[in-house]
Amino acid sequence: MLVFILRRLLVALAVLMTVAVISFALLHLSGDLATAIAGPEATAETVARIRVQFGLDRPLATQFFHWMASALQLDFGRSFYFQNSVIELIGQRMPITLKLGGAALVTALAVAIPLGVLAAVFRNTWVDRLSMFIAVMGQAMPNFWFALVLILLFSVGLKWLPVAGNGTWQHFVLPTVALGYYAMPSLMRMTRSGMLDVLGADYMRTARAKGLSPARVILKHGLRNAIIPVVALATVELGFMLGGSVVIESVFSLQGMGQLAWDSISRNDFPVVQAVVLIIAVFYIGLAFLADVLNAALDPRMRAQ
Template sequence: MLAFGIRRLTISLCVALTVSIVAFFLLHMSGDIAQAIAGTDATPEQVSQIRVQFGLDRPLVEQYLNWAWGVLRFDFGTSFYFRDQVTTLIAQRLPVTLALGGISLLLALIISVPLGVLAAVKQGGWIDRAALMFCVLGQALPTFWLGLSLIIVFSVTLRWLPVSGSGTWAHFVLPSVALGWYAIPAVMRLTRNGMLDVLASDYIRTARAKGLRMPTVLFKHALRNAMIPVVALAAVQFGFMLGGSIVVEAVFSMEGLGQLAWQSIARQDFPVVQAIVLVLAVLYIGLTLLADILNAILDPRIRIA
């Protein structure tokens, strides 16, 4: 198990290094950063002065190495627009995004896993057909449209929940529904297909022939093996939620990492954009690593292979 974890950790570190290199060079190749900082009305002398001030006149490789050394010390530089440390900005906004993503994933799992189990047990019945229709509906509704509809119904019309903000738990209800809605179809279909494969296996037929009750067969024997791919998908979906929260946070005006990314992109605040891309990538890679380890614990064949 230790060797398996070391191999996965090595691969994860290589992927994180690659992401940092690609993100840094792509952002620097997207335009003249010194011109973006100075503004369109700046003179060539002012642009040249800013380029020297921020070290933009040095070779890109040297700039990357200086930035990477700062990242290792949790120093992402200073924001061009906010005039504050990027680390401070991310530390202030990241908890909101993590809370939103965690609640959304939990909501998606609570709905999709039991629905997938029921659809597999009642294969071909009205529950199965209704679950599949629900999946199609879930993938067809855009997140921003669903968020706006929830605001109109539950905030404007019924006045049950707040429209925007992130101060209390009530502010996370509607955004979590809007963000978690898109993950429900994928998890539900994977749970259903996994349960169908497991229920058709020999050991399940043997367990039922021995007279075990159906709930015991489903939840003690079948669901554990069917959940192996779901664990990996849940980690991937959580990463997608963290990266895709920019739309939901913009709709509900939440002070999270997604809204900070949108503000930084609009204002060409490159240090903040670089840091957000790297932080989200590292979180995504870490979640994938955790999913691999959990799958290896659930199924020893994975780490043996």
């Protein structure tokens, strides 16, 4: 198990370094950062002074290693627009995104697992077809469009929930549903597929032959084994939701990491953009690494492979 974890850790570190290099290169190759910071009306002398002030006159490799060395100490510099420490901005916004992502994942699992189990048990019936229809709709609908529909229905029409903000738990209900519905289809299909694999297994027939109730056979013996890939997928989906929350946070005006990334991109706030990209990559790669470890812990065959 230790060798497996070390191998996965080395892969995760290599992927993280690759993401850091690519994001740094794309940001610096997208145009002259000094000109973007100074603005279109700035003179050549102002642009040259800003280039020296922020170290943009140095070679790209030197800039990258200096940025990485500072990032390892959680020093991402100061925001050009907000005039605050970047790490302070992220510290203020990160809890909102984590709260939204965690609530959305719990919501998605609470819907996906029962639907997946029912779809497998009642295969090729109306229950199965209804479950698959719900999954296909969740996969086909853009999450921003679904979010707007929820706002029109529950905020504008019924006036049950607030439209925007993050002051109370009610503000998180609609964003949680919108983001959770995005992750639900893949979790439901994985649960259904896993249940179909185990329903015909020998140990399931043995459990039935012992006279156990159908519910106990399905939940204790079937779901216990079918849930293994779902756990790993849920971990990865959480990373997707944390990285892809920018649209939902923008629609509902949640002041999380996604909204911070959008504001920073639109205002050419490059230190914040670089920090947000790197931190989201760390979360996603870390969760993918955790998914591999959980898979190996739950399924010894992976360790053997």
